[in-house]
Amino acid sequence: MNDFEVPEGIDVLRVFCGPDGRHGNALGVVRDGRRYPGNESRQVLARKLGFSETVFVDDPERGTVDIRTPGLRLPFAGHPLVGAAWLLDLEVLELSVGDVTARQDGEFTWITARPEWAAPRKLERYASAAEVEELTGPPAGEGWLYVWAWEDEAAGRVRARAFPRRHDACGDSHSGGAGACAGGVEEDEATGAAAMLLSAELGRALNITQGRGSQILTAPAPDGMMEIGGRVALVSAS
Numbered sequence: 001m002n003d004f005e006v007p008e009g010i011d012v013l014r015v016f017c018g019p020d021g022r023h024g025n026a027l028g029v030v031r032d033g034r035r036y037p038g039n040e041s042r043q044v045l046a047r048k049l050g051f052s053e054t055v056f057v058d059d060p061e062r063g064t065v066d067i068r069t070p071g072l073r074l075p076f077a078g079h080p081l082v083g084a085a086w087l088l089d090l091e092v093l094e095l096s097v098g099d100v101t102a103r104q105d106g107e108f109t110w111i112t113a114r115p116e117w118a119a120p121r122k123l124e125r126y127a128s129a130a131e132v133e134e135l136t137g138p139p140a141g142e143g144w145l146y147v148w149a150w151e152d153e154a155a156g157r158v159r160a161r162a163f164p165r166r167h168d169a170c171g172d173s174h175s176g177g178a179g180a181c182a183g184g185v186e187e188d189e190a191t192g193a194a195a196m197l198l199s200a201e202l203g204r205a206l207n208i209t210q211g212r213g214s215q216i217l218t219a220p221a222p223d224g225m226m227e228i229g230g231r232v233a234l235v236s237a238s
Contacts, residue, residue, distance in 0.1 A: 004048045009035060011237045015083040016190035016230035018213040024233060025190035025214065027083040028054040033066060039073070046070050052185045053080045063093040070185070076100075076117040078192015078216075078228050082109050086232040110229035111192075112221050115200040118193035121146050121162075123201060129159035138163035138186060146194040151209070158198070158208045162188040190214035192228045200226055 006012060009031055014024030028049045033056035036042045046054040046068040053074070056066040065084055067074040074080075075097045085093060085102035086109040093100045097117045103110050124139075126132050126149040139145060148160040164185050188194075189211035199206045199218035208216040217229040 004050065006049065006236065006238060007045075008238045010049075011087060012235040013083045013087060014233045014235055015079040015086075016192065016210070016214040016216050017233050018209075018215050018231075020213075021231070021233060023189065023211060023213040024231070025079045025188065025211075026051045026235070027080055029084060029087055030054065030056045031060065033058040042066065042068050042073075043071070052188050053077050055080045055084050057084070057088065059094070060088055063088065063090040065093055065095065074119070076113065076119075076193065078111070078113075078118075078194075078196060079190055079230075081111050081113070082192060082228060082230055083232050085109055085111055087234075105229070107231050108217065108229045109232055110217075110227050112225050112227050113196065114224065115196055115226055118197055119144070121194050121197055123148065123194070123198050125149060132159045132161055135161060138165050141165065144194075146191065146198065148198060148208075156204055156206050158206050160195070160198070160208050160210045162191040162194055162210065164188060187211065190216055190230070192216060192230070196226045196228050 011029045013027045015027050017024035028051050036045055042056055047070040054068050058064040067077050067080045081093055081100055091102055101112045121144045124147050126147055129149045129151045132147055132149050145163045145165055148158050151157040151159050195208050195216040195218050205219040219227045221227050
């Protein structure tokens with residue numbers, strides 16, 4: 001996040017926290033999206049906040065939400081929807097691509113969505129979890145990259161890291177090296193959509209450790225749907 005004071009009416013969460021309650025991906029939730037009408041005002045705020053995603057709640061009763069990165073609008077994203085479902089305590093969230101259902105299960109919040117709603121990502125398998133952990137930055141190349149390796153294949157345990165490799169704050173999803181652009185996200189700490197795509201590709205439930213220690217759970221659901229689950233913590237409310 002940039003050195004920018006969070007305005008009133010925006011809650012900050014951490015989504016996909018680890019078992020110890022640490023880590024997770026930061027998320028800003030604008031409870032009253034009407035305060036930021038139009039594309040430009042929302043992108044300005046998302047860029048100033050500097051989170052990988054910010055959610056604008058347009059209708060808190062129906063669960064209509066709008067998801068923004070620092071540079072563009074997303075039709076679907078995993079950690080913003082898990083966080084919004086937890087904060088708003090809703091069973092359905094309305095998106096332009098379709099309705100996402102949500103449920104609470106003990107310390108975990110789950111959403112159910114279609115894998116095809118997620119933006120394409122390159123999923124690259126590494127030989128070992130150690131190789132994933134040893135990366136010091138984005139591997140060479142362009143486009144969104146999700147690197148992963150089995151920690152315990154029989155148990156479905158995966159080690160993963162995610163690199164947007166794009167100028168997100170500039171709205172350029174094709175350039176490499178997000179860090180070169182102010183407000184860019186060099187590494188995404190916890191990526192629900194990518195976890196969902198990996199789980200769909202492998203056809204099984206997964207327990208994923210991503211980034212510094214975030215945890216994402218996935219499970220196949222009926223009719224080709226997928227569930228994504230994780231812990232959510234409130235960082236600040238205003």
